[in-house]
Amino acid sequence: MILVNTDYITGKELETLGIVKGSTIQAKHMGKDIMAGFKTMVGGELTSYTEMMNEARALGTKRMVD
Template sequence: MIIVTTDFVPGFEVKELKGFVRGSTVQSKNIGRDILAGLKNVVGGEIKDYTKMMDEARQQAIGRMIQHAEEKGADAIITLRLETSSVTSAASEIIAYGTAVTLETKD
């Protein structure tokens, strides 16, 4: 699956638009991470557990978006976007979305 943030893929033409695709996940904090986060707020620095958690959430959302595109028969996703929103004070949603297409090589 080719995935790009642009509305085109160099060397290819869009053969067919398959439509909007998306994937999302909601991740919540846990007590262990919150304790470490509280300590980092005192001394400063990156909260690596949260960084890892959000990276995993992005990968899961992208994976679900790819699955949605494959179900539509696409071989690429153009105009990929990622967004994060707070669902509650202890949970965030990550959503990945874009346009599913099929491609053909330029002549």
């Protein structure tokens, strides 16, 4: 399977499947959860959770392609 975000690839016939998405559930280390709890008190991005979300999204996409 080729995963693209364009309307065409020269020399290839494409089938549009529409919008697809995949999800995975992951857990962070308890210490990072505690630090994230403190971070929510003062506001701002929870970078460890942003990283985890990006990793989970990439894993979900990889599973769909494989």
